Amino acid sequence: MGTSSRRWRCRSCGYIYDEALGLPEQDIAPGTRFEDVPEEAFYCPDCGTEKQDFELMDY
Amino acid sequence: MALELTLAETVINAQAYADGDRVDAAFRRIRTEAPLDVAELEGFDPFWVVSRHADIKDIERQPDLFHNGDRSTFMSSRENEAKVKALTGGDPNLIRSLVSLDGQEHKDLRGILFPHLTPRAIRPLEEQVRKIAREFVDHMLAKGSECDFAMDVAFLYPLRVIMTVLGVPQEDEPFMLKLTQELFSNADPELNRSGKEQTPEEILKSLWETTMELEAYFGAVTKRFRENPSTEVNSLIANAKVNGEYLNHRQIMGYYIIAATAGHDTTSNTTAGAMWALAERPELLGQMQADPSLISAFVEESIRWVVPVKHFMRSAVADCEIGGKRIAAGDWLMLCYQSGNRDETVFDTPFDFRLDRGTNPQIAFGYGVHVCLGQHLARMEMRILWEELFTRLKSVELAGTPSRTISNFVCGPKHVPIRFTAQ
Numbered sequence: 001m002g003t004s005s006r007r008w009r010c011r012s013c014g015y016i017y018d019e020a021l022g023l024p025e026q027d028i029a030p031g032t033r034f035e036d037v038p039e040e041a042f043y044c045p046d047c048g049t050e051k052q053d054f055e056l057m058d059y
Numbered sequence: 060m061a062l063e064l065t066l067a068e069t070v071i072n073a074q075a076y077a078d079g080d081r082v083d084a085a086f087r088r089i090r091t092e093a094p095l096d097v098a099e100l101e102g103f104d105p106f107w108v109v110s111r112h113a114d115i116k117d118i119e120r121q122p123d124l125f126h127n128g129d130r131s132t133f134m135s136s137r138e139n140e141a142k143v144k145a146l147t148g149g150d151p152n153l154i155r156s157l158v159s160l161d162g163q164e165h166k167d168l169r170g171i172l173f174p175h176l177t178p179r180a181i182r183p184l185e186e187q188v189r190k191i192a193r194e195f196v197d198h199m200l201a202k203g204s205e206c207d208f209a210m211d212v213a214f215l216y217p218l219r220v221i222m223t224v225l226g227v228p229q230e231d232e233p234f235m236l237k238l239t240q241e242l243f244s245n246a247d248p249e250l251n252r253s254g255k256e257q258t259p260e261e262i263l264k265s266l267w268e269t270t271m272e273l274e275a276y277f278g279a280v281t282k283r284f285r286e287n288p289s290t291e292v293n294s295l296i297a298n299a300k301v302n303g304e305y306l307n308h309r310q311i312m313g314y315y316i317i318a319a320t321a322g323h324d325t326t327s328n329t330t331a332g333a334m335w336a337l338a339e340r341p342e343l344l345g346q347m348q349a350d351p352s353l354i355s356a357f358v359e360e361s362i363r364w365v366v367p368v369k370h371f372m373r374s375a376v377a378d379c380e381i382g383g384k385r386i387a388a389g390d391w392l393m394l395c396y397q398s399g400n401r402d403e404t405v406f407d408t409p410f411d412f413r414l415d416r417g418t419n420p421q422i423a424f425g426y427g428v429h430v431c432l433g434q435h436l437a438r439m440e441m442r443i444l445w446e447e448l449f450t451r452l453k454s455v456e457l458a459g460t461p462s463r464t465i466s467n468f469v470c471g472p473k474h475v476p477i478r479f480t481a482q
Contacts, residue, residue, distance in 0.1 A: 013426055048179075050179070
């Protein structure tokens with residue numbers, strides 16, 4: 001992923017989805033870009049918030 | 060330098076929260092003059108007053124550094140905290156619920172209900188909730204042209220929803236409402252257990268009696284649901300196991316109690332406060348009727364506006380820095396959500412009720428791993444109530460002076476007299 005890896009923050013609780021790490025507990029492999037995370041399956045692992053309520057962090 | 064005494068007294072004063080403007084004025088000065096400073100009050104351990112939105116979030120995002128359960132999770136005098144420890148055998152909190160747990164225990168217990176309360180998981184409940192909302196709209200409109208929206212609708216509708224989700228029979232709802240009010244409104248003679256002003260010692264005695272009454276009720280619930288498991292939330296709690304073991308007595312009672320009390324009282328307060336705001340700004344009704352998509356913004360702004368949970372306490376585990384101040388291990392901190400939700404650096408015109416805030420970064424549900432477990436259900440309940448009510452309402456205005464519960468913890472409006480016409 002290198003420098004192109006981005007981080008997305010849950011607006012509700014501040015959990016950070018890091019593209020470099022993915023989210024293995026939801027079967028999202030490391031390196032998965034946020035755009036490619038399946039909207040119908042993904043939710044914030046800390047508070048349940050859905051994909052549309054994540055925001056891109058400055059990077 | 061310590062926080063000015065009058066400001067420190069105001070941020071823990073239950074009557075100041077009932078007054079509304081008084082506590083807002085104090086927090087406005089605190090945010091400007093001493094946004095993160097120590098309050099020193101007789102009878103209380105010193106505590107940091109955390110008034111800024113950014114500092115509250117910073118603390119809540121570091122749950123390993125700032126613990127919920129090492130000290131009392133809500134403001135408590137030194138004497139009362141010692142008495143609670145004596146009653147519980149060392150726990151500074153009378154009720155061992157999610158809000159007073161840390162680390163793996165918190166993660167394990169939160170994980171029991173978390174999968175059942177995500178937006179996706181609660182979506183199938185929408186029709187059932189809508190049916191309940193319609194019943195309460197019918198109930199309100201049947202009153203003619205006036206009602207006390209807090210007492211007649213706002214206290215009862217979220218109660219019915221949460222009790223349905225929990226699996227509590229309707230005939231037990233008045234009992235649950237009474238005990239919830241005793242638990243959270245103990246400084247208010249109109250709603251507390253004794254019906255009079257109480258000393259701190261009497262408040263603690265009342266809280267203990269209420270807790271014991273709730274435990275007696277839920278003891279039977281555990282037995283019932285272990286014999287006949289169902290999909291209702293109380294059954295999930297009764298039958299949950301961590302590492303192969305049922306939850307222990309304090310864990311299971313704390314879980315039932317927080318679900319059955321905080322699960323509706325916060326939503327009730329917000330619903331009542333939303334109607335108060337609407338009745339003072341009747342033009343908003345027409346705007347939302349013309350564009351129902353604004354109802355979600357109305358819900359979010361009403362949560363920011365009411366802030367039903369006024370504070371939670373945290374204690375620092377290690378020396379650290381927050382907002383440019385050195386915090387020492389063991390320091391006690393008061394996270395003032397009412398102040399965070401009025402922070403001028405985050406919200407334009409924070410003392411205006413507005414539907415055009417776009418993404419509303421309100422922090423009334425908290426932030427981080429302790430963010431309210433029921434937030435998605437609460438939002439859904441409120442949205443559905445307003446969708447159902449606004450299609451049948453022609454006008455609404457105040458019919459008297461609203462009033463708030465006397466409390467510095469979980470509270471909001473207790474009377475919202477309105478006059479209305481139906482379509």
